[in-house]
Amino acid sequence: MRYKYDVAIIGGLGHIGLPLGILFADKLKNVLLLDNNLKDKDKVMKGQMPFIEYGAESLLKKALKRNLIHITSLPEEIKNAKNIIFCIGTPIDEYLNPKTNQFLDVISEYSKFINKDQLIIIRSSVFPGICKQVNKLLGPDINLSFCPERIVQGYAIKELSKLPQIVSGFSEEAISLAGKLFQEVSKSIIYTSVTKAELAKLYSNTWRYIQFAATNQFYMISNDMGENYEDIRDLMMENYPRMSGFPSAGFAAGPCLLKDTMQLSNLSRNANFLAQAAMNINERMPEYLIQLIKKKHFLEKAKVGILGMAFKANIDDIRDSLSFKLKKLLSFEGAEVKCSDEFVNDPKYISKEELIDYSEIIIIGAPHDIYQNIEIPTDKILYDIWSLDKLKK
Numbered sequence: 468m469r470y471k472y473d474v475a476i477i478g479g480l481g482h483i484g485l486p487l488g489i490l491f492a493d494k495l496k497n498v499l500l501l502d503n504n505l506k507d508k509d510k511v512m513k514g515q516m517p518f519i520e521y522g523a524e525s526l527l528k529k530a531l532k533r534n535l536i537h538i539t540s541l542p543e544e545i546k547n548a549k550n551i552i553f554c555i556g557t558p559i560d561e562y563l564n565p566k567t568n569q570f571l572d573v574i575s576e577y578s579k580f581i582n583k584d585q586l587i588i589i590r591s592s593v594f595p596g597i598c599k600q601v602n603k604l605l606g607p608d609i610n611l612s613f614c615p616e617r618i619v620q621g622y623a624i625k626e627l628s629k630l631p632q633i634v635s636g637f638s639e640e641a642i643s644l645a646g647k648l649f650q651e652v653s654k655s656i657i658y659t660s661v662t663k664a665e666l667a668k669l670y671s672n673t674w675r676y677i678q679f680a681a682t683n684q685f686y687m688i689s690n691d692m693g694e695n696y697e698d699i700r701d702l703m704m705e706n707y708p709r710m711s712g713f714p715s716a717g718f719a720a721g722p723c724l725l726k727d728t729m730q731l732s733n734l735s736r737n738a739n740f741l742a743q744a745a746m747n748i749n750e751r752m753p754e755y756l757i758q759l760i761k762k763k764h765f766l767e768k769a770k771v772g773i774l775g776m777a778f779k780a781n782i783d784d785i786r787d788s789l790s791f792k793l794k795k796l797l798s799f800e801g802a803e804v805k806c807s808d809e810f811v812n813d814p815k816y817i818s819k820e821e822l823i824d825y826s827e828i829i830i831i832g833a834p835h836d837i838y839q840n841i842e843i844p845t846d847k848i849l850y851d852i853w854s855l856d857k858l859k860k
């Protein structure tokens with residue numbers, strides 16, 4: 468059977484779905500981006516990215532010129548696609564449990580339009596065991612594969628072609644078809660079982676989250692001893708390869724790390740003490756910072772500015788950013804808080820110059836490169852847990 472689209476991406480306007488769709492279109496695949504939220508459709512169809520994704524816009528424009536990108540919200544359209552890739556979100560709830568039913572409900576909604584000639588790929592980061600349930604739901608005749616996404620947000624276009632793609636599936640055919648498809652956009656393919664692939668994805672994010680927790684814990688110990696943590700970190704790392712890649716202290720946040728660490732924690736029925744300790748440490752950072760400031764300054768009525776509201780450097784995504792927790796805690800202390808972010812479009816935010824001018828105390832919330840060369844007048848107090856100063860050198 469001939470299909471109108473080579474690839475349909477469900478969640479096609481999201482942070483993972485859209486760059487992947489653009490890359491497939493760059494390899495001359497006819498791509499359908501399916502999303503139940505079309506607020507960014509017009510923008511994308513004009514060749515503009517709705518969020519920061521470095522290197523994506525020129526490829527998007529090229530793909531649109533070739534008429535290889537199509538956008539819809541109609542689930543039945545997936546009937547016309549040979550390969551269907553699920554890139555929807557996999558959130559946890561307010562009690563830190565994965566919303567597995569929500570994910571299965573979406574699959575169920577689309578299953579009516581799936582046939583055994585198609586290849587179904589799950590790309591979201593899932594609670595281990597979910598793919599097996601999807602397999603049960605779709606039936607053994609459907610080719611089902613799990614191929615986790617491993618890029619860091621904002622750099623999908625740069626990274627996808629450089630990273631090996633993990634491919635797993637429930638049949639030889641599904642594995643072989645998924646491998647062939649991802650060969651188009653990946654550096655190489657690593658084949659494995661579905662459970663190993665599910666775990667490898669969660670272990671990777673949990674490992675990063677634990678590393679951030681370790682460095683944050685060391686930061687707190689150093690500060691409590693009156694020592695400069697970055698000096699100690701430099702000592703640890705200088706010409707010492709075993710410590711290479713050891714992260715600086717900072718806010719470990721965003722939509723993936725905590726969420727995936729909690730998915731893994733849930734798998735051990737919450738007896739994953741390392742994951743929970745990491746969460747306690749990382750989520751405590753804003754409060755720790757406030758305690759640090761309070762040792763020297765009154766926060767009641769103090770004019771405080773937060774520079775950087777995104778969840779990490781050089782992107783515009785504020786999802787689960789700890790800058791917001793910091794803002795809330797500061798306001799609770801009676802501080803008069805203003806915010807600024809070079810990348811985030813919010814009419815309430817002021818420019819970095821206005822923020823510096825306004826604030827008595829300035830806190831770096833996200834270490835955007837642009838803040839590295841910022842001049843802070845000597846009568847202002849700067850709190851920079853990331854040590855941007857060091858990055859400057």
Ligand SMILES: NC(=O)c1ccc[n+]([C@@H]2O[C@H](COP(=O)([O-])OP(=O)(O)OC[C@H]3O[C@@H](n4cnc5c(N)ncnc54)[C@H](O)[C@@H]3O)[C@@H](O)[C@H]2O)c1
Pocket residue numbers: 477478479480481482483484501502503504554555556557573590591592593616617618619620621722723
């Ligand atoms: N963001 C990252 O850097 C990253 C990296 C690796 C893996 N992941 C994983 O990829 C998945 C997607 O993450 P994301 O950051 O792209 O999320 P996102 O919220 O940016 O994108 C999800 C998209 O799915 C759409 N959607 C939701 N329900 C839908 C439905 N029923 N039908 C059609 N569209 C629907 C949403 O409107 C949204 O556009 C998650 O499992 C995440 O953990 C994300």
